[in-house]
Amino acid sequence: MSNPNHLGYWAEMALYGGEALPGTPNVPFNGRNATKPPLIQTGVTRILVYPGSFNPPHRGHLDILNHVFENAGVGSEFQGAIILTAEDKELTEKLSGLPENRLLVPLQQRTAMWQEAVKDYDRYWVWKYGNMEYFRGFIKALRSYLNRKTEIELVALLGPDNFHPNAETVPPYHWDCQNLITSNAGRGATFVGPVMPNPLLKCSKWEHPVADRKAIEYKIQGRMADQDPEEIQQTIDKVVWATQRSFVCETPHCILTYIPCDKPGQQNVSSTEIRVTIASLMEKPSSISEMADILRKVGVLCPEVLAKCIQDKAIQEVAKDCVPGSSG
Numbered sequence: 231m232s233n234p235n236h237l238g239y240w241a242e243m244a245l246y247g248g249e250a251l252p253g254t255p256n257v258p259f260n261g262r263n264a265t266k267p268p269l270i271q272t273g274v275t276r277i278l279v280y281p282g283s284f285n286p287p288h289r290g291h292l293d294i295l296n297h298v299f300e301n302a303g304v305g306s307e308f309q310g311a312i313i314l315t316a317e318d319k320e321l322t323e324k325l326s327g328l329p330e331n332r333l334l335v336p337l338q339q340r341t342a343m344w345q346e347a348v349k350d351y352d353r354y355w356v357w358k359y360g361n362m363e364y365f366r367g368f369i370k371a372l373r374s375y376l377n378r379k380t381e382i383e384l385v386a387l388l389g390p391d392n393f394h395p396n397a398e399t400v401p402p403y404h405w406d407c408q409n410l411i412t413s414n415a416g417r418g419a420t421f422v423g424p425v426m427p428n429p430l431l432k433c434s435k436w437e438h439p440v441a442d443r444k445a446i447e448y449k450i451q452g453r454m455a456d457q458d459p460e461e462i463q464q465t466i467d468k469v470v471w472a473t474q475r476s477f478v479c480e481t482p483h484c485i486l487t488y489i490p491c492d493k494p495g496q497q498n499v500s501s502t503e504i505r506v507t508i509a510s511l512m513e514k515p516s517s518i519s520e521m522a523d524i525l526r527k528v529g530v531l532c533p534e535v536l537a538k539c540i541q542d543k544a545i546q547e548v549a550k551d552c553v554p555g556s557s558g
Contacts, residue, residue, distance in 0.1 A: 237268040237275065237310050239402075241355070244371035246396070259310055264352035269508040270308035275380040276307065279386045279405050281314040283321050283501070286335045286508075286536055287343045290416030290499035297415035297491050303473040304486075305445060308385070310353045314405065315340045317360040325548040328360040332548040333505045333512075339539045341521055346532040366406050385409045390419030397430045399481040410482045415491035416499065427477055427488055436488070441473040499529035511540050 233239055238259035245258060259268055278296055299308055316324075318337050325332040341358040348354040358364060365540045373382050386407040392400055393412060402410045427436045446469050454462045462518055477488040507528050511521050518537040525533035539545055 233267070235269055236264070237270050237277075237558065238264060238355075240270065240375050241368075241372060243375055244368050258355045260349075260352045260355075264286050265301050266352045268473075270376060272307060273380065275309050275376070276302075276383045276385060278302075278311040278387050278411070279314060279384050279407050280311055280318070281405050281502070282389065283316045283324065284313075284344065285316075285321055285325075285501050286504060287331075287531040288499045288501060288504055289531060291492075292347060292531060293416035294389060294413050294550075295354070295387065298411055298413050301472050301489050301491075302411075303439075303441075303469060303476065305442070305449070308353075311387075312354045312364075313348070314365065315344065315356065315357070315360065317362075322548050326551050329503055331505050331509070332550070333508055335508075335536065335539060335542055336546070339535055339544065343522050343530075343532040343535045346535060350411065362405070369406050371407055385406055385411050387411050387466045390414050390417060390421070393421050393430060394417070395421050395439065396431055398431055399433060399483065399486060401483040403483070406476075407484075409486070411487040411489065413487075413489045413491050415466045419488075420462045422488075422490070427479075430479065430481070431501075432482050433486070436477040436479045438474055439476055439478050439487075441470045441471055446470055446473070489509060497555050504528050504530060508536070508540065511537075512545065514545075515540055547553040 238257070238263040239260055241258035242261065278295075282291065284291060295311060295313070299311055302308055315337060321334055321337075325334055337360050341356055344356040345358070348356065359365070361547060369382070370386065371429070377384060384405070386402045386405045387410070388400065388410060390412050399410070402408060412419070419427075421430060429435060443466075447466050450466050450469065451462060452464065472489075475490055477490075479486050479488075483513065504525070507524065511524065515521065518534060518541055521537035521540055522533040525536055530536055
């Protein structure tokens with residue numbers, strides 16, 4: 231049965247023009263099958279928007295999403311996350327400027343890989359439609375449906391490679407978001423120093439957010455009222471510690487939050503390096519299972535989908551300096 235307290239119910243209404251339709255494809259947040267659905271909140275419902283090329287999606291992409299979603303902190307937690315995969319046209323423009331390694335995994339396969347990877351995550355939803363104008367229309371409709379129940383706040387999660395000490399910060403409103411968040415989970419960050427992050431161009435100094443212990447205790451005690459007091463206290467201490475480890479700075483456009491991660495060995499996955507492996511497999515293809523094993527070892531999410539894509543010769547090589555849609 232549909233539940234109007236579930237964010238997925240209203241997302242489905244916004245997606246399908248005012249109806250929550252049983253059996254529709256790509257039902258938001260696992261729809262009626264969700265066991266831990268994202269709930270709309272009194273006041274503000276925060277949604278993490280995760281845009282990227284994901285060419286192809288790999289373990290590092292999922293690592294940073296999980297880390298940020300799970301460690302945003304009490305009062306800053308996210309109720310759901312939407313994964314936005316770049317359209318083929320946008321990705322073609324990006325790849326055409328590279329001197330080499332210009333292989334493009336089609337949008338259909340990139341979204342299929344994400345959908346398979348997060349199928350058991352009730353609070354994650356893969357936006358498979360590509361078109362950003364369609365996404366903005368969806369968000370506008372979602373806000374309209376929920377305007378008397380909650381305010382929708384979108385925060386864009388970007389990989390740390392989007393932030394460099396000598397480059398201007400990307401504005402969050404490209405994805406209809408208010409603020410930005412990042413982490414070094416999944417890959418290294420060039421702006422991270424040995425003690426504190428290095429200052430970013432035209433941004434304020436990094437600072438730790440203030441951890442309101444009383445507010446954290448109140449929220450966690452309410453959520454864990456039926457659990458062991460020692461476990462409750464451990465959870466409170468963990469959340470306070472995680473909050474105090476985060477950093478925030480003001481950019482010319484928004485607030486940027488950095489959530490550090492200490493997971494050695496998890497920062498060696500790269501889409502660029504994976505595409506080298508793809509190129510090798512395209513030259514000498516083998517069975518889907520054999521290629522999937524090779525792709526799994528280099529960190530690809532759902533490698534069977536990518537292996538089938540290689541076998542079907544569906545991966546495109548983008549021409550140097552091409553302009554999508556041009557002729558000649």
